[in-house]
Amino acid sequence: ALPAVQAQNVAPADGDPNILKLPEHSTSLGKPVASDGYGKPSKWESNVQRRPSPGLTQTTQASVSFAPLQSLFGIVTPSGLHFERHHQGWWDIDPSKHRFMVNGMVKTPKVFTMDELMRLPAVSRFHFIECGANTGMEWGNVAVPSCQYTHGMLSCSEFTGVPLITLLELAGADLSNGKFVLAEGGDGSSMTRTIPMSMVKSGEVLVAYGQNGEMLRPENGYPLRLVVPGVQGVSWVKYLRRIELGDKPYGTKDETIHYVDLMPDGQHRQYTSIQECKSVVTTPSGGQTLLDKGFYSVTGLAWSGRGKVKRVDVSVDGGRNWRTARLESPVMSKCLTRFSLDWVWDGKPAIIQSRAMDETGYVQPSYRELRAVRGSRSIYHNNAIQSWLVQESGEVKNVQAG
Amino acid sequence: ALPAVQAQNVAPADGDPNILKLPEHSTSLGKPVASDGYGKPSKWESNVQRRPSPGLTQTTQASVSFAPLQSLFGIVTPSGLHFERHHQGWWDIDPSKHRFMVNGMVKTPKVFTMDELMRLPAVSRFHFIECGANTGMEWGNVAVPSCQYTHGMLSCSEFTGVPLITLLELAGADLSNGKFVLAEGGDGSSMTRTIPMSMVKSGEVLVAYGQNGEMLRPENGYPLRLVVPGVQGVSWVKYLRRIELGDKPYGTKDETIHYVDLMPDGQHRQYTSIQECKSVVTTPSGGQTLLDKGFYSVTGLAWSGRGKVKRVDVSVDGGRNWRTARLESPVMSKCLTRFSLDWVWDGKPAIIQSRAMDETGYVQPSYRELRAVRGSRSIYHNNAIQSWLVQESGEVKNVQAG
């Protein structure tokens, strides 16, 4: 019952007309250099887009668009496909007018221009960013058809910026009494989040302007955003205008009313920041249809907010048996890691799953294991093992199993 | 004699109006998600473009556009800014009609569709690609004003594809007698280049379809190109249609008439493939003007076609004294590595240089050292140390020194 895709591995009698008759591009002259001073993807790639999930939000400016993970390779997310999460819409801010302020428990509150920030020693690091609500629609049951919508609030870039600690030191920060910083955005929502100084002191929190070699995209906070590796995206404050050093957490809307996790006993967990170890098979995945029986490379992404991915196991029988997948190098801390596993599909139903483990020894849980502790109303921090059912028809369906 | 840029590090009496008067983006509602299903850079970034060098080529289809290295961060080149080199123009090929053939010293010549290639186990790796003629205009003397034109035939991406050895094995390649492969493109030029089987056997030569997470860009060979790490870009055949296994090199136009290096004795070196260890300071660099005296982070790129960059030294006095720069991690083989060094500019003339060393111990030469062996008519493989003169005016000029 495989779909009627033309069986391409038998040649027509003499040969394939796409070979025998030389294509136009082999027999004529192509287009000039710098046709685009800034190039675009092929017109044949127009299906590869970020998309909102219909009905998920009531407005388009306090909303989300999901990255098409099912069509991506490697670990870098093309900036044009980076997932979006805005609370009050996005802006394209004139960087020459943007200012960054450091205040609070510092000797002298300071103001920096972009010119000045970009003169300071910068670092470049590959990190994933995941929304705390990624896979949130699936806490109770299957809700969306493809990994774009189940896992697409996830992206990974090379970020360039100045370690926040450098700027705090420049302002004469009180590093013994200052325990938390507040990060604040310059957009309408002026997003605020509390970040522990221990992370800042480690040098990993960046005041970033670069993303994948160029400036941040407007949708991702141009010209300045905070990078808080391993922590949910909402802390990576966009359009960053201010950092305040304090001795207590700030109890902001998006850490005490939202991005709080409802436990079975009716209590809300607050300040749940870390994105725990998680993985998802992106090929094949929900909403796709396999062209034929035979060989496939099952591939996907794994990540952990606590460090490096150590191992990924893959099951094709719904979790009964597992094989350890290959990991692509380099495996970087708080960064996506691509895994893959050889698989010959025999045409029978199969349930594909992946299970990641990080360097702390933490193992990605099944839905059963996760729900046993946290119930199913958390909204945030759903890092359960994802199951894709490959049907005899070749169609792949989002299911929960195990 | 510094330029009349507004001194930004003194505040106006009460404060900066950009702070005191809240900007519009702080006080109103921004744009919706997925305004662009495939996003673009900020409108304020429009100066960051790839560009041809006027007068360099007589046609626009056998030509080059240069990546704006002076404006890039980290190591990933945004695909829209990837340098271009076409010999007969570029194409946007329908991938469903593209075929890939393996023939020559194989048991059975084989044909693959893109569907089939993309089912095979793939790897993803970060590599630089540099045109053999990069910096070629500068062999004899200074010719172009900025590092976009001196060094911009250089880019770096995460490439995804199938190791060529897998496909040769599938065709039953004669691995003991087959010593060379010919790679052939499907465009008008049907670019051909010889590649040694030792490289192919090592698994590092890829039949690639992915670049920075998405498909290759049309200008870079969509839907299929060869990746030959460490070797000059012309071997990374675009629009790849065929690989032939043979026992002798193929003597193609672009390895025996072009991409040959004229030595002082009038002999041409043929089959000069490797891009030797090289580096360039991108900030500050030619054609730029410093805004003020004071602190700068001198930063640039280093790479080697023979492996990893081991060390980069930077001089600000025209090569008299050197300090060892910081290297950004991860340092990957045959990949760009970003370096940086703290510098306080005192307003006096300074000549900035960088000198890279790779893991084989090879040291990037000065123009004097390079020309002593190779003269100045090679066109290709100019990896000499680049000098930028910072003038008292703040203007930075391309010079040759040392």
Add this chain to the structure above:
Amino acid sequence: QAKGGFPGIGRDATPKEVAAWDIDVRPDFKGLPPGSGSVAKGQEVWEGKCASCHGVFGESNQVFSPLVGGTTADDIKTGHVASLKRTDYPARTTLMKVSSLSTLWDYINRAMPWSQPKSLSVEEVYAVTAYLLNLGDILPADFTLSDKNIREVQQRLPNRNGITLDHALWPDTGLTGKSTPDVVAKACMKDCAVDAALTSTMPDFARNAHGNLAEQNRHVGAQRGINTAPPKAP
């Protein structure tokens, strides 16, 4: 930090600049500007500037989840919203979740009204916060909220005790209770015990809810997107 610092980079902020941007209010009310606002004034503000989106009674889910509803007089006593324990309760309103009054004040002040954020006066923020609490039967109609009495009002928030920090999802020790993860899974490799039944599958009627998936996958590759354009034949 570089030897000799970073000459030429950054300047001192002026007091007016700090005042213009340092608007946050912490749970201990650090940052709260002095002032007050009555429920009556708040009703004016609400009906003029808020109700169009959030509903006259804060009950609307047209543009966002309801702000008001789901709390009881008993919750005000216990500081725990009882309905949060129920799995059948339909909504989680703002007043059901909020544990610090500072959060409401701060957020309204920085981000509301949505399309004119930071346009409210200090009095208006006090007033409309008071009115929201009045809509939730937390404050009486004749109340005036101020920096003087806000700590007492905090003690009436229905969910003020409804929160926990006993988890290991904060990237530091100190603030939260646990340092080892709450969920501990096992990496069984062979003949693992699994439930054969699917606990949940994508319902057929939702097949097209996200558009035609064939148009959401590339045209070549190891697979295609499923054509979900026409409803699947039964």
Add this chain to the structure above:
Amino acid sequence: QAKGGFPGIGRDATPKEVAAWDIDVRPDFKGLPPGSGSVAKGQEVWEGKCASCHGVFGESNQVFSPLVGGTTADDIKTGHVASLKRTDYPARTTLMKVSSLSTLWDYINRAMPWSQPKSLSVEEVYAVTAYLLNLGDILPADFTLSDKNIREVQQRLPNRNGITLDHALWPDTGLTGKSTPDVVAKACMKDCAVDAALTSTMPDFARNAHGNLAEQNRHVGAQRGINTAPPKAP
């Protein structure tokens, strides 16, 4: 390779498919199709399909470097183009550089005429190759080039001996002579001997040759692009 191979992936190529694409010709003339073409016929082809770009005598540099010129009768004897030793010789034409006739044949066959590549018949390729050599005084006007005599003609190529493989820039041993790099630099760190004079600088008249550099740098950052729009005042 995966155990059990890759079932379902790839198929055998048909002989016609291989013939359609396997067009390369090696220096040992493996791949050269049998056939021939005369200088006279070549002139027809040249003047009809090539001269508009390369010039009637192959001398044009309108669209590309000249193909013909710079070789002498003596070069044909020695197999070394003498003018390549001169640093004052203006051009490096194709005939000055080419060392294998196969390369010319193969390239014309696959890529020329530039806007109609692969449109020439086998005879036309032989003929126009012969005509190019005739333009370079390498073949007489009454010559007919063929797969039978091409090896002898190879022995008349002016630069057939003008090449070297004695370098370490091939990523393998075997083909080339050296395995250690030709240029050996030293990484001096302190008080290094350098020439104080600049050996070359960007000439002022070329200041604007690449457009206004202010428009080729971002508007913010550690620096700006130099405004090269107006000619610099002296």
